[in-house]
Amino acid sequence: MQRISARQCTLGGSVRFDGFGVHSAIPVTLNINPAPAGTGFQISRIMEDGRVVGPVPMEFSRVTRTTLCTTMDLGDSVSVATVEHVLSALSGLGIDNADIVLNGPECPILDGSAYPFVEAIMAQGLQVQAATRNYIKILRTVTVRNNDSFAALEPYNGRSLDLEIDFDSKIIGRQRMIFEWTPRRFVEDVSAARTFGFMKDAKVLRQAGYALGSSKENSIALDADKMLNATPLRFEDEFVRHKLLDAVGDLALSGMPIYGRFRSYKGGHALNALVLASLFANEANFEVVSADDLPLAFDSLDDLPEGLEVKSYLRSVG
Numbered sequence: 001m002q003r004i005s006a007r008q009c010t011l012g013g014s015v016r017f018d019g020f021g022v023h024s025a026i027p028v029t030l031n032i033n034p035a036p037a038g039t040g041f042q043i044s045r046i047m048e049d050g051r052v053v054g055p056v057p058m059e060f061s062r063v064t065r066t067t068l069c070t071t072m073d074l075g076d077s078v079s080v081a082t083v084e085h086v087l088s089a090l091s092g093l094g095i096d097n098a099d100i101v102l103n104g105p106e107c108p109i110l111d112g113s114a115y116p117f118v119e120a121i122m123a124q125g126l127q128v129q130a131a132t133r134n135y136i137k138i139l140r141t142v143t144v145r146n147n148d149s150f151a152a153l154e155p156y157n158g159r160s161l162d163l164e165i166d167f168d169s170k171i172i173g174r175q176r177m178i179f180e181w182t183p184r185r186f187v188e189d190v191s192a193a194r195t196f197g198f199m200k201d202a203k204v205l206r207q208a209g210y211a212l213g214s215s216k217e218n219s220i221a222l223d224a225d226k227m228l229n230a231t232p233l234r235f236e237d238e239f240v241r242h243k244l245l246d247a248v249g250d251l252a253l254s255g256m257p258i259y260g261r262f263r264s265y266k267g268g269h270a271l272n273a274l275v276l277a278s279l280f281a282n283e284a285n286f287e288v289v290s291a292d293d294l295p296l297a298f299d300s301l302d303d304l305p306e307g308l309e310v311k312s313y314l315r316s317v318g
Protein backbone atom coordinates (compact mmCIF):
# COMPACT_ATOMS: atom_id res chain seq x y z
CA MET A 1 0.00 0.00 0.00
CA GLN A 2 1.21 3.44 -0.90
CA ARG A 3 2.00 5.73 2.03
CA ILE A 4 0.04 8.96 2.34
CA SER A 5 3.30 10.84 2.69
CA ALA A 6 4.43 9.59 -0.71
CA ARG A 7 1.47 11.20 -2.48
CA GLN A 8 1.19 14.69 -3.88
CA CYS A 9 -0.93 17.13 -1.95
CA THR A 10 -2.91 20.30 -2.61
CA LEU A 11 -5.22 22.60 -0.64
CA GLY A 12 -8.66 21.38 0.42
CA GLY A 13 -10.18 24.65 -0.84
CA SER A 14 -9.30 28.17 -1.97
CA VAL A 15 -8.07 30.76 0.49
CA ARG A 16 -8.04 34.55 0.12
CA PHE A 17 -5.88 37.26 1.66
CA ASP A 18 -6.33 41.01 1.53
CA GLY A 19 -3.38 43.18 2.46
CA PHE A 20 -0.59 45.29 1.03
CA GLY A 21 3.02 44.85 0.02
CA VAL A 22 5.70 45.51 2.63
CA HIS A 23 7.91 47.25 0.06
CA SER A 24 5.38 48.76 -2.37
CA ALA A 25 2.62 49.48 0.19
CA ILE A 26 0.23 48.70 -2.69
CA PRO A 27 -3.07 47.02 -1.69
CA VAL A 28 -3.44 43.49 -3.02
CA THR A 29 -5.78 40.53 -2.92
CA LEU A 30 -4.10 37.13 -3.19
CA ASN A 31 -5.94 33.85 -3.70
CA ILE A 32 -4.44 30.40 -3.38
CA ASN A 33 -6.42 27.70 -5.17
CA PRO A 34 -6.05 23.91 -5.27
CA ALA A 35 -4.23 22.67 -8.38
CA PRO A 36 -4.02 19.30 -10.17
CA ALA A 37 -1.20 16.88 -9.43
CA GLY A 38 1.96 17.71 -11.36
CA THR A 39 1.26 21.47 -11.42
CA GLY A 40 3.74 22.50 -8.74
CA PHE A 41 3.37 26.12 -7.59
CA GLN A 42 2.14 28.45 -10.29
CA ILE A 43 1.32 32.16 -10.20
CA SER A 44 -0.62 34.65 -12.26
CA ARG A 45 -1.26 38.35 -11.86
CA ILE A 46 -4.42 40.21 -12.80
CA MET A 47 -3.46 43.64 -14.17
CA GLU A 48 -5.42 46.85 -13.59
CA ASP A 49 -6.97 46.60 -17.07
CA GLY A 50 -8.19 43.06 -16.34
CA ARG A 51 -5.52 41.37 -18.44
CA VAL A 52 -4.16 38.18 -16.82
CA VAL A 53 -0.43 37.49 -17.02
CA GLY A 54 0.38 33.84 -16.32
CA PRO A 55 0.04 31.36 -14.87
CA VAL A 56 3.74 30.57 -14.91
CA PRO A 57 5.61 28.03 -12.81
CA MET A 58 7.29 29.51 -9.74
CA GLU A 59 10.88 28.49 -10.40
CA PHE A 60 14.31 29.85 -9.55
CA SER A 61 15.00 30.62 -13.22
CA ARG A 62 12.33 33.34 -13.05
CA VAL A 63 13.90 35.14 -10.11
CA THR A 64 14.93 38.60 -11.26
CA ARG A 65 15.80 40.40 -8.06
CA THR A 66 16.74 39.33 -4.55
CA THR A 67 17.15 42.73 -2.89
CA LEU A 68 15.31 42.48 0.46
CA CYS A 69 12.79 40.00 -0.98
CA THR A 70 12.49 37.51 -3.82
CA THR A 71 10.98 38.96 -7.02
CA MET A 72 9.81 36.80 -9.94
CA ASP A 73 9.30 37.58 -13.60
CA LEU A 74 5.94 36.49 -15.06
CA GLY A 75 6.73 37.55 -18.62
CA ASP A 76 5.42 40.60 -20.51
CA SER A 77 7.57 42.81 -18.22
CA VAL A 78 5.32 41.88 -15.30
CA SER A 79 6.75 40.81 -11.97
CA VAL A 80 5.63 39.82 -8.48
CA ALA A 81 7.69 40.66 -5.39
CA THR A 82 7.93 39.05 -1.95
CA VAL A 83 6.84 35.56 -3.01
CA GLU A 84 8.89 33.84 -0.29
CA HIS A 85 6.49 33.88 2.66
CA VAL A 86 3.52 32.40 0.83
CA LEU A 87 5.81 29.81 -0.79
CA SER A 88 7.24 29.00 2.62
CA ALA A 89 3.74 28.32 3.99
CA LEU A 90 2.89 26.02 1.09
CA SER A 91 6.17 24.15 1.06
CA GLY A 92 6.40 24.02 4.84
CA LEU A 93 3.00 22.35 5.09
CA GLY A 94 4.07 19.72 2.56
CA ILE A 95 1.86 21.00 -0.26
CA ASP A 96 3.02 20.16 -3.80
CA ASN A 97 0.46 21.86 -6.03
CA ALA A 98 -1.11 25.31 -5.73
CA ASP A 99 -2.36 28.06 -8.01
CA ILE A 100 -1.64 31.59 -6.76
CA VAL A 101 -3.54 34.52 -8.27
CA LEU A 102 -2.99 38.12 -7.17
CA ASN A 103 -3.95 41.55 -8.45
CA GLY A 104 -0.90 43.58 -7.52
CA PRO A 105 2.89 43.73 -7.92
CA GLU A 106 3.66 42.26 -4.51
CA CYS A 107 2.30 39.53 -2.22
CA PRO A 108 0.65 40.83 0.97
CA ILE A 109 2.91 41.03 4.01
CA LEU A 110 0.08 40.34 6.51
CA ASP A 111 1.78 40.02 9.94
CA GLY A 112 5.28 39.62 8.49
CA SER A 113 5.37 35.84 8.97
CA ALA A 114 3.92 32.84 7.13
CA TYR A 115 1.45 32.05 9.89
CA PRO A 116 -1.66 33.79 8.44
CA PHE A 117 -1.19 31.74 5.24
CA VAL A 118 -0.69 28.54 7.24
CA GLU A 119 -3.71 29.18 9.44
CA ALA A 120 -6.07 29.80 6.51
CA ILE A 121 -4.79 26.80 4.56
CA MET A 122 -5.10 24.59 7.63
CA ALA A 123 -8.70 25.72 8.10
CA GLN A 124 -9.46 24.41 4.59
CA GLY A 125 -7.58 21.17 5.11
CA LEU A 126 -5.30 19.40 2.69
CA GLN A 127 -6.22 17.08 -0.12
CA VAL A 128 -4.04 14.10 -0.98
CA GLN A 129 -3.82 13.43 -4.71
CA ALA A 130 -3.37 10.21 -6.63
CA ALA A 131 0.05 11.00 -8.06
CA THR A 132 3.26 10.00 -6.33
CA ARG A 133 5.43 12.82 -5.06
CA ASN A 134 8.91 13.24 -6.52
CA TYR A 135 11.90 14.72 -4.75
CA ILE A 136 15.10 16.35 -5.92
CA LYS A 137 17.73 14.22 -4.25
CA ILE A 138 21.05 16.02 -3.76
CA LEU A 139 23.93 13.84 -4.99
CA ARG A 140 26.87 16.27 -4.72
CA THR A 141 27.50 19.22 -2.45
CA VAL A 142 26.97 22.57 -4.12
CA THR A 143 28.23 25.72 -2.37
CA VAL A 144 27.91 29.38 -3.29
CA ARG A 145 29.78 32.15 -1.45
CA ASN A 146 29.79 35.88 -1.06
CA ASN A 147 32.62 37.21 1.14
CA ASP A 148 32.24 35.32 4.44
CA SER A 149 28.65 34.20 3.78
CA PHE A 150 27.64 31.00 2.02
CA ALA A 151 24.76 28.72 1.12
CA ALA A 152 25.10 25.02 0.36
CA LEU A 153 23.00 22.04 -0.62
CA GLU A 154 24.46 18.68 0.32
CA PRO A 155 23.54 14.98 0.29
CA TYR A 156 21.61 13.97 3.41
CA ASN A 157 19.13 11.24 4.27
CA GLY A 158 16.23 13.50 5.12
CA ARG A 159 15.13 17.09 4.74
CA SER A 160 17.16 19.40 6.90
CA LEU A 161 18.12 23.06 7.13
CA ASP A 162 21.06 24.31 9.18
CA LEU A 163 21.11 28.08 9.20
CA GLU A 164 23.22 30.59 11.08
CA ILE A 165 23.13 34.38 11.19
CA ASP A 166 25.48 36.89 12.79
CA PHE A 167 24.35 40.48 13.25
CA ASP A 168 26.24 43.27 14.94
CA SER A 169 23.30 43.89 17.27
CA LYS A 170 22.96 42.66 20.84
CA ILE A 171 19.35 41.61 20.37
CA ILE A 172 20.25 39.33 17.44
CA GLY A 173 23.96 38.50 17.63
CA ARG A 174 24.80 34.99 16.51
CA GLN A 175 21.87 32.60 16.17
CA ARG A 176 21.80 29.11 14.67
CA MET A 177 18.88 26.80 13.95
CA ILE A 178 19.06 23.20 12.85
CA PHE A 179 15.71 22.12 11.52
CA GLU A 180 14.67 18.59 10.58
CA TRP A 181 11.58 19.30 8.54
CA THR A 182 8.17 17.94 9.33
CA PRO A 183 4.94 19.85 8.71
CA ARG A 184 4.27 20.05 12.45
CA ARG A 185 7.71 21.47 13.26
CA PHE A 186 7.33 23.99 10.44
CA VAL A 187 3.98 25.21 11.75
CA GLU A 188 5.02 25.34 15.39
CA ASP A 189 8.66 26.41 15.24
CA VAL A 190 9.04 28.41 12.02
CA SER A 191 5.84 29.71 10.44
CA ALA A 192 5.09 32.49 12.95
CA ALA A 193 8.55 34.10 12.92
CA ARG A 194 8.30 37.67 11.62
CA THR A 195 10.53 39.65 9.33
CA PHE A 196 12.73 42.34 10.89
CA GLY A 197 14.57 45.50 10.05
CA PHE A 198 16.72 48.23 11.55
CA MET A 199 15.43 51.77 11.91
CA LYS A 200 18.83 53.11 10.82
CA ASP A 201 18.24 51.52 7.39
CA ALA A 202 14.61 52.58 7.04
CA LYS A 203 15.17 56.06 5.62
CA VAL A 204 17.61 54.92 2.92
CA LEU A 205 15.36 51.99 2.02
CA ARG A 206 12.29 54.19 1.69
CA GLN A 207 14.15 56.64 -0.51
CA ALA A 208 15.03 53.66 -2.72
CA GLY A 209 11.37 52.57 -2.84
CA TYR A 210 11.60 49.73 -0.34
CA ALA A 211 9.86 49.13 2.99
CA LEU A 212 7.14 51.69 2.14
CA GLY A 213 4.54 49.41 3.74
CA SER A 214 6.61 48.27 6.70
CA SER A 215 5.43 49.01 10.21
CA LYS A 216 5.51 47.46 13.67
CA GLU A 217 2.32 45.63 12.65
CA ASN A 218 4.25 43.53 10.12
CA SER A 219 7.92 43.72 11.12
CA ILE A 220 10.16 43.58 14.15
CA ALA A 221 11.61 47.08 14.28
CA LEU A 222 15.11 47.29 15.73
CA ASP A 223 17.09 50.25 16.97
CA ALA A 224 20.72 49.06 17.35
CA ASP A 225 20.36 46.78 20.37
CA LYS A 226 16.69 46.93 21.27
CA MET A 227 13.30 46.13 19.83
CA LEU A 228 10.85 49.00 19.31
CA ASN A 229 7.64 46.94 19.07
CA ALA A 230 5.33 47.14 22.07
CA THR A 231 4.64 43.39 21.93
CA PRO A 232 7.39 40.87 22.78
CA LEU A 233 9.26 38.58 20.41
CA ARG A 234 7.34 35.43 19.49
CA PHE A 235 10.51 33.38 19.98
CA GLU A 236 13.73 34.41 21.71
CA ASP A 237 15.55 33.61 18.45
CA GLU A 238 12.78 34.79 16.14
CA PHE A 239 15.36 36.30 13.75
CA VAL A 240 17.06 33.06 12.73
CA ARG A 241 13.66 31.37 12.55
CA HIS A 242 12.48 33.98 10.06
CA LYS A 243 15.62 33.50 7.96
CA LEU A 244 14.84 29.78 7.95
CA LEU A 245 11.24 30.57 6.92
CA ASP A 246 12.63 32.61 4.02
CA ALA A 247 14.96 29.77 3.00
CA VAL A 248 12.08 27.27 2.96
CA GLY A 249 10.18 29.64 0.66
CA ASP A 250 13.13 30.39 -1.62
CA LEU A 251 14.05 26.69 -1.91
CA ALA A 252 10.47 25.92 -2.98
CA LEU A 253 11.51 27.55 -6.26
CA SER A 254 13.33 24.27 -7.02
CA GLY A 255 10.02 23.05 -8.45
CA MET A 256 9.69 20.06 -6.14
CA PRO A 257 10.73 19.25 -2.57
CA ILE A 258 14.44 18.77 -1.91
CA TYR A 259 15.75 15.60 -0.31
CA GLY A 260 19.00 16.69 1.31
CA ARG A 261 20.41 19.33 3.62
CA PHE A 262 20.58 23.08 3.14
CA ARG A 263 23.26 24.95 5.06
CA SER A 264 23.70 28.68 5.21
CA TYR A 265 25.84 31.22 7.09
CA LYS A 266 24.80 34.88 6.92
CA GLY A 267 22.81 34.03 3.82
CA GLY A 268 19.70 35.50 2.26
CA HIS A 269 17.51 35.57 -0.84
CA ALA A 270 20.43 36.14 -3.24
CA LEU A 271 22.46 33.15 -2.08
CA ASN A 272 19.32 31.01 -1.82
CA ALA A 273 18.52 31.68 -5.49
CA LEU A 274 22.18 31.20 -6.49
CA VAL A 275 22.54 27.84 -4.78
CA LEU A 276 19.52 26.53 -6.71
CA ALA A 277 20.91 27.85 -9.99
CA SER A 278 24.23 26.23 -9.18
CA LEU A 279 22.56 22.93 -8.28
CA PHE A 280 20.62 22.75 -11.55
CA ALA A 281 23.59 23.91 -13.63
CA ASN A 282 25.00 20.37 -13.55
CA GLU A 283 22.83 17.28 -13.88
CA ALA A 284 25.36 15.24 -11.90
CA ASN A 285 24.46 17.27 -8.77
CA PHE A 286 20.99 15.78 -8.31
CA GLU A 287 18.46 13.22 -9.42
CA VAL A 288 14.67 13.16 -9.36
CA VAL A 289 13.54 10.32 -7.11
CA SER A 290 10.09 8.93 -6.43
CA ALA A 291 8.97 9.16 -2.81
CA ASP A 292 8.32 5.41 -3.01
CA ASP A 293 12.08 4.94 -3.21
CA LEU A 294 12.94 7.11 -0.19
CA PRO A 295 12.61 6.49 3.55
CA LEU A 296 10.01 9.17 4.19
CA ALA A 297 8.57 8.45 7.61
CA PHE A 298 9.57 11.98 8.57
CA ASP A 299 7.06 13.80 6.40
CA SER A 300 3.91 11.91 7.12
CA LEU A 301 0.87 14.15 6.88
CA ASP A 302 -0.26 12.46 10.09
CA ASP A 303 2.31 14.71 11.68
CA LEU A 304 0.28 17.88 11.05
CA PRO A 305 -0.66 19.76 14.21
CA GLU A 306 -3.97 19.87 15.98
CA GLY A 307 -6.46 22.26 14.45
CA LEU A 308 -5.79 21.07 10.93
CA GLU A 309 -8.86 19.78 9.18
CA VAL A 310 -7.62 16.32 8.25
CA LYS A 311 -10.94 14.83 7.22
CA SER A 312 -10.68 15.93 3.62
CA TYR A 313 -7.45 14.13 2.96
CA LEU A 314 -8.46 11.07 4.93
CA ARG A 315 -11.59 10.88 2.81
CA SER A 316 -9.73 11.25 -0.45
CA VAL A 317 -7.25 8.56 0.54
CA GLY A 318 -10.15 6.25 1.38
Ligand SMILES: [Zn+2]
Pocket residue numbers: 084085195242246
Ligand atom coordinates in the same frame (compact mmCIF):
# COMPACT_ATOMS: atom_id res chain seq x y z
ZN1 LIG B 1 11.10 37.12 4.96
